[in-house]
Amino acid sequence: MSKVIGNVIKNLETLELNSNPRISGFVQKYDGTIAEATAFPVTVGTVCDVMTETLGIAKAEVIGFREGNTLLAMHQLSAPIKPGARVSPSKEGHKFGVGEQYLGRVINAYGQSLDDGSVIKNDDKWPSRGKISNPLQKSQITQPLDVGVRAINGLFTIGRGQRMGIIAGSGVGKSTLLGMMAKYTNAEVVVVGLVGERAREVRSFVEDVILPETKERTVIVAEPAGTAPLLRIRAALRATSIAEYYREKGKQVLLIMDSLTRVAHAQREIGLALGEQATTKGYPPSVMALISHLVERTGPGSKDEGSITSLYTILADGDDVNDPVVDSAKAILDGHIVLSRQLAEMGVYPSIDIASSISRVMNQIVDETHINAAVSFKRAMAIYMENRDLIMMGGYKPGTDNALDRSIEIFPKLTSYQIQSSNQPSTFSESKTNLIQTFSK
Numbered sequence: 001m002s003k004v005i006g007n008v009i010k011n012l013e014t015l016e017l018n019s020n021p022r023i024s025g026f027v028q029k030y031d032g033t034i035a036e037a038t039a040f041p042v043t044v045g046t047v048c049d050v051m052t053e054t055l056g057i058a059k060a061e062v063i064g065f066r067e068g069n070t071l072l073a074m075h076q077l078s079a080p081i082k083p084g085a086r087v088s089p090s091k092e093g094h095k096f097g098v099g100e101q102y103l104g105r106v107i108n109a110y111g112q113s114l115d116d117g118s119v120i121k122n123d124d125k126w127p128s129r130g131k132i133s134n135p136l137q138k139s140q141i142t143q144p145l146d147v148g149v150r151a152i153n154g155l156f157t158i159g160r161g162q163r164m165g166i167i168a169g170s171g172v173g174k175s176t177l178l179g180m181m182a183k184y185t186n187a188e189v190v191v192v193g194l195v196g197e198r199a200r201e202v203r204s205f206v207e208d209v210i211l212p213e214t215k216e217r218t219v220i221v222a223e224p225a226g227t228a229p230l231l232r233i234r235a236a237l238r239a240t241s242i243a244e245y246y247r248e249k250g251k252q253v254l255l256i257m258d259s260l261t262r263v264a265h266a267q268r269e270i271g272l273a274l275g276e277q278a279t280t281k282g283y284p285p286s287v288m289a290l291i292s293h294l295v296e297r298t299g300p301g302s303k304d305e306g307s308i309t310s311l312y313t314i315l316a317d318g319d320d321v322n323d324p325v326v327d328s329a330k331a332i333l334d335g336h337i338v339l340s341r342q343l344a345e346m347g348v349y350p351s352i353d354i355a356s357s358i359s360r361v362m363n364q365i366v367d368e369t370h371i372n373a374a375v376s377f378k379r380a381m382a383i384y385m386e387n388r389d390l391i392m393m394g395g396y397k398p399g400t401d402n403a404l405d406r407s408i409e410i411f412p413k414l415t416s417y418q419i420q421s422s423n424q425p426s427t428f429s430e431s432k433t434n435l436i437q438t439f440s441k
Contacts, residue, residue, distance in 0.1 A: 024088035025070055030081050033228070034273050035060055035072045037087045045128065047092040048072060053080040060087070061230050064274050073230045073270055094129075096238050097122025098245040103189070104215040106206055109223045109234040115206075126241040128234070130297040139300040141334075144365050145254070145309050146428040148184020149177065151352050151418045153431035155374050156337060156359040157366050160252055161300030161307035164359070165260070165329045167314045168339035174313055175205060176422050177339070177350045178256055182209045182218065184425035187254035187309065189246045190214070193239030194222040195232050196262025229266035233290070236263045240297050243308045251306040255298055261315040264291060264325045280324045288328050295332050335359040348419055354381045366432075373435045381414050383407040413438045 025040035027050065035050065042048065042062050050058045050072070058079035060072035072087065097111045099122070106115045113120055141159035158164055168174040182190050192209065194202050202222045210218060219242055223235035236257060243255040257263070267287045276284035298310035314329050314336075330336055335358050343351035355378065363371055384407040390396050391408065398405055417438050420426060426434070 024086050027081055027083055027085040027087060028069065030083070032078045033074055033269075034063075035074060035081065035087070036066070037070045037072060039065070039068050039070055040087070040089075042070065042089050043094075045093055047075075047090050048087050049090050050074075050079070050081055051086045053082050053085075059090075061093070061234075063230070063270060066275075071274065073228065073273070075228045075231050077228050094127065095125040096128050096241045097124070098126045098242055099124045102219045102242060104210070104218060106210070106220045106222060107238075109221070109227075109231045109238060111238065114222060124245070126245050128237050128241060129293070130241065130244055133302070137302045139303060139305075139307070141300060141307075141361050142365060144428055145252070146184075146186040147181040147254075148186075148425035148427070149180055149350060150420050150426035150431040150434065151350060151354075152181075152337065153426065153428045154370075154417070154435040155352075155354065155377060156335065156357055157362040157370075157428075158309060158335075158359060159361045159365045160309055161298075162334045162359070162361050163295055163298055163310045163312070163332075165312050165314050165333045165336040166339065167316050167326055167329075167336055169316050169341055172339040172341050172344040172351050173349050174339060175201060175258070178258055178311070178313065179205060179208045180350075180420075180422055180425070181254070181311065182256055183211065183214055185254050186252075188217060188251045188306075189243075189253045190218045191239050191243045191246075191253060191255045192218065192220045193236050193255070193257045194220060194224070195235050195257065195259065196223070196225050196265065197258060199224045199226075225262070229269040232266040233263060233270070236294060240294055243310075244297060247301045247306045247308050249306070250304065253306060253308045255308050255310040257294070257310065257312045259313040259315055260291065260294070260329060261313075261323075261325050263294070283324050287325070291325070291328055292332055295329075334361055348415060349422075350418070350420065352418065354378050354418075355385065369436065370432055373432075373439060376439055377414060377417070377435065379403075380407045380410060384411050384414070410438065 023040050025037040027035050027037050029036040044062050044064060046062045048060050050060050052058050059075035062070060063073045064071045101120050105113055105117055108114055141161045143160050144157045145160045147158060166174060182192060202224050206220055221235050221239040223232045243253045246253045264287045267290045268283055271284035271286040276286060278284055298308040300307040314326050316323060316326055338353040338356040340351050340353035383403055387404055417434060
């Protein structure tokens, strides 16, 4: 008898379950975007499978809880879901697949390939919301990053690990500038997040950037306009996670997010659906929290890690640079580059507004000669642009103002320095040399 009992205990100790217990809820309310289901044990951020009328599966993500029920935002808008549809958690949600297999690929928010390549295997995982790090262990920004754009290299030098914003309205060359930096930078890995852009622009950007010489170092995560807001947010989170993975591997990473404003718009939709109070221009508090979260995940790593230099495009609707998203981004970023519609109309590309742009770490990473030349350039450009209308009308008499006379004299050189063809890169050393020569006799 004792032998039988011993065998039973031994079998119980070695028993393995073939499958996890199945937990699920059932849809009670659904408006085409947000589903409300009976409570079941899941956390915010969990991706769930919702049974549809056609017996297929629609993806949804837990975004909160209300009066004992679970709120889910659908990844597929207007999915055919009936009351009582089963909702069960899937294996996705809190971690993203990362790894070397993503290099040279174009993927969506799920990590699935959008190109004609093979299926991507997610061997490594990374937390979707990043890892907690000690700010005191992060390295200082001490070296410049060559982005291949003369005006930026020379006048607004970007450091490795710096976070920069590119503020622009529509149609002033923002996408072209991003494409130049993605192709010509000397970063070891380039991660691009195309969030909320038109599908045509996504394809154009991919074809322009994914070239034979750049393919092996570039990853593009794309969720175009028209997809569900949570998919756009997850695309931004996935791009940031991939960049963090390579930073931990010791790589110098350039992360380009186009655009931060579209991510903010997606979070605004979710926040308002959850009942958050809208503040300035309809943005709930969770929008600014998400912006801060995304930006703070980038930057330099610890002593043995690499760095993430991040570029976030920020749309100034109607050229309004006082938009809440613009203000919030300016406050948390390490500098910003403003693109001018006036310069674009003059045929100056990239159309960087010299007077309105700034790099807050430039003085720490370049020498004094470089700094003095950049300051002289900015001062001369500002003086000329302030008096441009007067000069064009013939109302200015030469000899009245020595500084303005000098600005008028060298203005053709200033414009020539700023103008750069999109297919002609300029290295950091070339940009610096040309800048100093601009003021030589």
